[in-house]
Amino acid sequence: MAVMRRLARERGAATAEYAVATMAAVGFAGLLVVILRGDEVRGILTDLVRNALTVG
Numbered sequence: 001m002a003v004m005r006r007l008a009r010e011r012g013a014a015t016a017e018y019a020v021a022t023m024a025a026v027g028f029a030g031l032l033v034v035i036l037r038g039d040e041v042r043g044i045l046t047d048l049v050r051n052a053l054t055v056g
Helices: 002-036 039-053
Strands: none
Touching: 002 039
């Protein structure tokens, strides 16, 4: 019975860890969006794709 109680208490901890990891991923995605909206980065990516698609 004590094992079941311990598992029940740890279930909330795992959920909190998932929530923290999800929030970190959302924060990182937001940072990437801000970086990729810049004109300089957009130009670099456009040139990269253009060069990759150019033959010869």
